[in-house]
Amino acid sequence: MMDRLDLHAYVDGELSRERSDQVKLSLSGSAEDLREAEAISSLKQMLATRTTQSQSAAEWNKCVSRLNEIDKTRKVERVVSKYAPAFCGALLGVILATGLLHKRSDPGHISSPDLAKMAGSLEPMRPPKKQLGFNEDRWLGGLINQSKLSTPDHLTVRGVSNGQIGGIPVRSFSARDEKGDVTILVVRQELDLEGMTPMTGHTNLLAGKLNGVNCVVQTGKDHTIFIVAQRTFEDLAAVSSQVAIR
Amino acid sequence: MLFGKRDLRESFERQAEKVFPSVLGTALRLTRSREDAEDLAQEAIVRAYDAFERFDGTNFKAWMLRIVTNLYINRYRQRQRGPQLGSLDDEGAIEPVSSELELPDRLLFDNAVGAEIEEALAKVPEDFRLAVILSDIEGLSYQEIADATQVPIGTVRSRIARGRSLLRKALEGYAMREGYLKQGATE
Incomplete structure (x- = not known):
């Protein structure tokens, strides 16, 4: 009886060509191994075709929303990191200017x-x-x-x-x-x-x-x-x- | 990758949308909880987007499933897993079964066509189940499964064989009824 792991790997197409040919030859001489290989193949086919795919449109939309948020955050981060010194300077200027203006326009x-x-x-x-x-x-x-x-x-x-x-x-x-x-x-x-x-x-x-x-x-x-x-x-x-x- | 920011986003979104049913399906089959699966899938998409510039451009689906699997192993499994009995790679290991409290699979998945298969799959111990899901449902190669689960290829081979063997036992009647197995093909 052939090694079961080799048989699974053969069905999965995961053996080297040489080893695959050996298994193929061996299967032609063993009805039991051939039945086993067919059973593995059938199970594989059943799993591939009969398992259900979950409806995922709503979940995908949520993912897209998260991606949009990430893009927005990245955009803000890029702008902030690029212009942070200028922002700080401008903000400081605005604060000082506002203070001076306030003082001058309302001295009492x-x-x-x-x-x-x-x-x-x-x-x-x-x-x-x-x-x-x-x-x-x-x-x-x-x-x-x-x-x-x-x-x-x-x-x-x-x-x-x-x-x-x-x-x-x-x-x-x-x-x-x-x-x-x-x-x-x-x-x-x-x-x-x-x-x-x-x-x-x-x-x-x-x-x-x-x-x-x-x-x-x-x-x-x-x-x-x-x-x-x-x-x-x-x-x-x-x-x-x-x-x-x- | 030589993408502009917008191109990068478009390219990622196009590919991710295509494989998202697989991402969510795998997350559902691993977590057995709709809420956890949605969180896991969303987290995986966000991680993938963050790392997309480093994606080598070969197999996007395998890459996404590797992210889902790693996230699940590192985060969700620790939370969900009960005491483990024996080594899962040992053919003679005592196999823990899924919790009775978990949702019936027909509630997790949206139609009943494969409900019996999903229920049988849910009862397969997790590491075997993961190997079978990635191989037979998602079509990943042994090497891709080894990368995703961070175990050697030899372990992947034995987990797939063991998982299928358990599934065959559980689904024998169904497979015969549906014409997937002939009389006398049982182990």
Whole structure:
């Protein structure tokens, strides 16, 4: 009886010509081997013709979609890798340009965090030579040109400092009344304020917090005044009502 | 290959679409799960597309089936396979049978013409089944099967012979009824 593996290989056409001829010769002399070869061949034929092919159109369409996605991704990757430095430069340029443009087109814009910085960046307080009232002109020289501040006599200024936030001149007064210390920040232009909300019952005042401390803001045509102290908004509003540009 | 990007895609798609039924069919016969088979076939297509520039241009179908087989062996089989008893290349090995929980083949394949064959095939141990599928259903040569399954040609020969022998036993009645086997042709 012939080697079974050789018989399978013969049916599969996987033998060398020489070995194939030997098997062929041997098959002609053995009915059993011939039947076996025919059976293998029949099984092979049955498997080739009777097995079903799965419907695959829907699955193929999914594959095509995946290929499309891959192509898109590759395209983007190619563009990005080629132009990444230029993209980064352009983006940086846009950011800088936008920042500059924003600053130039809206010079009065200032946010609450900026205000906090504003208070912190001012020069150290220097004590006045003597206790002064707000209505003393020499305190106001250079602050708001010819304008003048007036306060009730009992609000006493104890110190003053100057500074700038984003090119905007700021003057800070350290004052005191019977309820304690008050910081008054005076800016010589009208500001567009963020983080401050209109105060109920006071049409000209905004209220908010600066570094967690209550603050009311009084705005005028050419000035903005911040009253900051650890007090209620109503108390701050009362102080504000006594402070004005004259 | 001297293809432009678009030509490459068109060339791949044209050839892949032609062999996709074989890819999906082989995946179904290996995984015994429609969902896994779709994943496997899709993954194979994506891998093939990624590697298409390196394809030597000889037999695309054999190359695709090699990718499917490798993916299945490396990924899906580890997940699906239960404990293996003995060596599959050993003629006397104890043969694990397919899980009873697996889907009936008439549900996996879309018509009932070959359902009996598919059911018998599903019960053949995996390595023998894979060799028979690649040889008798997909028409790959021994060398191509050896490349796809990463075993020597001698092992391929024995797996094919063993797989066919098991199938013959299982399909004897069917083959006689259908006229593929004559009386007295049984082993």
